[in-house]
Amino acid sequence: MNIAQAFSYPPILRGFLALVIAGCFFPMAGVFILRLNLVTLRFTLMHAALLGAALGLALHVDPLFAGLAVDVLAIVAIARVARESGLTLGYAATFFMVLTIGLAFAVIYKAGVPSKDAFGILWGSVYSLSRTDLAVTAAYAVAIALFVSALFPRVSAVLFHREIAFASGVNEAALTTTILLFVGISVALLMKLIGALLLDSILLLPAIIASFTARSARGFFFQACLIGALCSIAGFFSSLALDVPASSSVTVIAACLLGAGLVLRRIARRRS
Amino acid sequence: MARADACITAEGVNVAIDGHQILRDLCLSVSCGERIIVAGPNGAGKTTLLRVILGLQRWNTGTLQVLGAPVGSREWSRHRRKVGYVNQEAISVDFPISGKEVVEIGACALPLPKRERRRRILDAMEAMGCSHLQHRMYARLSGGEKQKLSIARCLCQDPAVLLLDEPTSSLDPASRREVMDILHDLNERQKLTIVMVSHDSQVLSETTWRIEHLEAGGFA
Numbered sequence: 001m002n003i004a005q006a007f008s009y010p011p012i013l014r015g016f017l018a019l020v021i022a023g024c025f026f027p028m029a030g031v032f033i034l035r036l037n038l039v040t041l042r043f044t045l046m047h048a049a050l051l052g053a054a055l056g057l058a059l060h061v062d063p064l065f066a067g068l069a070v071d072v073l074a075i076v077a078i079a080r081v082a083r084e085s086g087l088t089l090g091y092a093a094t095f096f097m098v099l100t101i102g103l104a105f106a107v108i109y110k111a112g113v114p115s116k117d118a119f120g121i122l123w124g125s126v127y128s129l130s131r132t133d134l135a136v137t138a139a140y141a142v143a144i145a146l147f148v149s150a151l152f153p154r155v156s157a158v159l160f161h162r163e164i165a166f167a168s169g170v171n172e173a174a175l176t177t178t179i180l181l182f183v184g185i186s187v188a189l190l191m192k193l194i195g196a197l198l199l200d201s202i203l204l205l206p207a208i209i210a211s212f213t214a215r216s217a218r219g220f221f222f223q224a225c226l227i228g229a230l231c232s233i234a235g236f237f238s239s240l241a242l243d244v245p246a247s248s249s250v251t252v253i254a255a256c257l258l259g260a261g262l263v264l265r266r267i268a269r270r271r272s
Numbered sequence: 273m274a275r276a277d278a279c280i281t282a283e284g285v286n287v288a289i290d291g292h293q294i295l296r297d298l299c300l301s302v303s304c305g306e307r308i309i310v311a312g313p314n315g316a317g318k319t320t321l322l323r324v325i326l327g328l329q330r331w332n333t334g335t336l337q338v339l340g341a342p343v344g345s346r347e348w349s350r351h352r353r354k355v356g357y358v359n360q361e362a363i364s365v366d367f368p369i370s371g372k373e374v375v376e377i378g379a380c381a382l383p384l385p386k387r388e389r390r391r392r393i394l395d396a397m398e399a400m401g402c403s404h405l406q407h408r409m410y411a412r413l414s415g416g417e418k419q420k421l422s423i424a425r426c427l428c429q430d431p432a433v434l435l436l437d438e439p440t441s442s443l444d445p446a447s448r449r450e451v452m453d454i455l456h457d458l459n460e461r462q463k464l465t466i467v468m469v470s471h472d473s474q475v476l477s478e479t480t481w482r483i484e485h486l487e488a489g490g491f492a
Contacts, residue, residue: 156376161361163359164357169353169382210368217370220367220369
């Protein structure tokens with residue numbers, strides 16, 4: 001099957017478009033995760049999305065939207081608990097991670113949800129996206145791009161140092177909660193797209209690679225998006241050429257780029 | 273007792289964090305245009321005092337006014353941008369951000385047209401003699417260069433008060449003297465009120481500023 005033939009199938013075309021959109025824009029959320037040290041939060045959101053999917057399947061609601069809803073609720077709860085209790089976001093996220101996975105298993109068991117369906121969200125499927133899923137992914141991509149570009153100095157202030165952002169007159173609490181919401185939605189959408197196990201290849205790895213090469217905050221965002229686009233496009237075409245799942249090829253390419261980045265960084269450090 | 277020309281007034285301020293009393297019955301009055309160093313050993317509550325003045329740390333009892341507004345009130349929220357803050361931690365931030373972007377943070381919440389904002393950023397960098405650091409990566413600069421950018425960031429806010437937490441602690445003697453000269457000059461020329469926290473014996477021995485010693489959460 002050649003490329004033109006492949007694109008004549010709507011599920012493949014939709015999958016390609018969604019992957020490119022995600023690759024181009026979702027690494028911005030990876031920059032947030034990296035800079036605000038939200039790695040634990042990302043795990044919590046995966047568990048929360050699993051709970052949402054289980055609830056969705058039990059209540060016959062689209063698992064993607066149920067996952068998004070539970071992720072948003074989890075973000076609001078984590079931000080509130082962290083603010084009120086003085087806990088770090090990491091501790092608050094750990095509490096909700098345990099809670100949501102416990103609840104997810106309880107829902108799966110009590111509602112008789114086939115675990116195959118609920119756990120399907122762990123590996124996702126880029127070719128099973130509906131038009132609505134694609135539209136939601138595109139709308140979200142526009143939203144995060146607008147958020148970062150329109151509020152760039154404020155966003156970079158929060159990423160630089162939250163107390164300094166506050167002292168500079170930025171509504172740091174509201175902006176941090178908005179950033180967390182963007183991270184939550186990115187995780188939920190990417191779980192549907194390439195699955196929980198591989199979402200880091202689009203979310204986090206491009207941001208990590210960009211952190212080696214960027215010299216400015218603008219450059220950091222731009223390079224992360226560029227690398228994400230490269231990984232998703234190259235991953236998609238290599239998956240067609242090699243007949244392997246798109247999520248695997250995207251992940252392998254991103255991992256190879258990260259490996260190359262680490263080697264180059266080491267060489268550069270030795271030279272300097 | 274609060275003075276009529278006071279820029280910062282704290283009366284009977286108590287702060288306890290996790291059951292530990294950090295500040296106890298603290299009273300402080302700083303006049304507008306004054307420069308003051310709050311000295312004291314580690315753990316005396318110096319940083320907490322600055323955080324309370326900024327509204328970053330809640331206090332338990334007492335009254336605190338900055339620029340005539342009670343800290344935390346709606347009126348204070350409106351002009352908290354008038355208080356610039358240079359903290360210790362920012363010096364170790366490892367984030368790919370350029371010198372210009374750091375200074376830009378100071379102007380990010382100001383309702384200014386783009387051109388005016390850019391001009392203000394460049395003016396602040398020029399005033400601090402760090403225009404050449406615009407495109408340099410912040411994490412790779414020396415401590416002195418980072419402090420100059422931090423002060424330039426504050427100047428972008430057009431502040432009335434500058435709060436500095438140990439701005440000279442990680443600097444070599446030449447950079448320390450340079451930063452102190454810059455602060456002295458800002459106070460003289462722009463009549464900025466400066467409150468600086470320090471336990472740097474060199475700075476304390478050479479300064480002509482008012483010095484208040486903080487010990488165990490209260491002024492000695």
